[in-house]
Amino acid sequence: METLNLIFNLISAILCIGYVILILAWIWGWNKIQSDSQPVKAEVHTSVSILIPARNEEILLPATLKAIIAQNYPKHLYEVIVIDDHSMDNTAEIARSFSQDGVKLISLKNIKLGNSYKKMAIQRGIEAAQGHLIVCTDADVEMGPNWLRTLVNFYEEKGWTMLSAPVAYFRESSFFERCQSLEFILLNAIGAANFGLNKVGSCNGANLAYEKKAFLEVNGFEGIDHLASGDDELLLHKMAAHFHGRQGYVRDPEAIVYTYAKPNWKEFIQQRKRWASKSTSYQAKWMKYSAFWIWVFNLNLALLLVLGVGLLNSGNTAFLQIFCIQFALKAFMEGFFIYSPLSFFKRTKLLLLEPLLSFCHIFYLVYIGLAGNNAAYHWKGRTVK
Secondary structure: OHHHHHHHHHHHHHHHHHHHHHHHHHHHHHHHOHHHOOOOOOOOOOOEEEEEEEOOOOOOHHHHHHHHHOOOOOHHHEEEEEEEOOOOOOHHHHHHHOHHHOEEEEEOOOOOOOOOHHHHHHHHHHHHOOOOEEEEOOOOOEEOOOHHHHHHHHHHHHOOOEEEOOEEEOOOOOHHHHHHHHHHHHHHHHHHHHHHOOOOOOOOOOOEEEEHHHHHHOOOOOOOOOOOOOOOHHHHHHHHHHOOOOEEEOOOHHHOEEEOOOOOHHHHHHHHHHHHOOHHHOOOHHHHHHHHHHHHHHHHHHHHHHHHHHOHHHOOOHHHHHHHHHHHHHHHHHHHHHHHHHHHOOOHHHHHHHHHHHHHHHHHHHHHHHHOOOOOEEEOOEEEO
């Protein structure tokens, strides 16, 4: 029994040390891209097609289109295309009402789809796009007037084939939504840090840009079109494999796109299951190994806590002590890492929620890691596998 405990404790220590090293790497990666922020240039030359896949977004789409139409960018150099994905509300009618502002509408109404709804919408948008640079966003977002110009500045300056840019939640109305904001900033920071490490990681389809010719050169979504999710990260992995080192993160406050947290636990879980569903299809080994290490580390913490509490009556406090030490280290390191990204997003007050988020992550990540790859989920009125 003592030998078994020793082996378990050794594995637990290795997992914890590995996790600390991973966070230190993220801190280094985030700081590496710190100097990339730059003033908005007066002149831009790139033609842009902004694609907005939309399904049942009649409430929020008007604000999104108004924010895009108001961009500080030459009108002759960008177009806006809304792709209506079988909406059951007035999404298409709202998009048409902006036609006088140059907004174009593509309808998928008569197209039968398989499992990959959003990818089909983006594919149709790209086929119709006239711009050199494809900029993808969502139908429930808002952004500042220099958003598009900032993305193009980075594109013209860096020569990247694909650009990932920051996304944040705003207008939270509950404690639960504020907790989501903290976690979402953490996810953004990890994605950005991986770019700083020259590793392929994560990105967000609500704020993503890539060359149309690069998309066509990698054969678009071919090979990943059987998955409902992955129009962003899996495409990034394809781009990175083909155009190694020519992807980057736009770390500039002007480039932030704002969206909404989920109002309840049920919608939150469905969203996270959708995000996790693509993890087994990652091509990048760094992404696979780091995600697996994080999952196993949190599983180990959950086991330590369960064993520790279960053995309290017998007087054995060893497992509980190990849990407390490792959890304290986990929470401290995560807080240390997230402080700078919180400053970037001007949300440092959210740091107060970090210990709670760190504890909840232990069980939440273990569950999502299993459920996201083994169960169907519901999204926008559809059941997706």
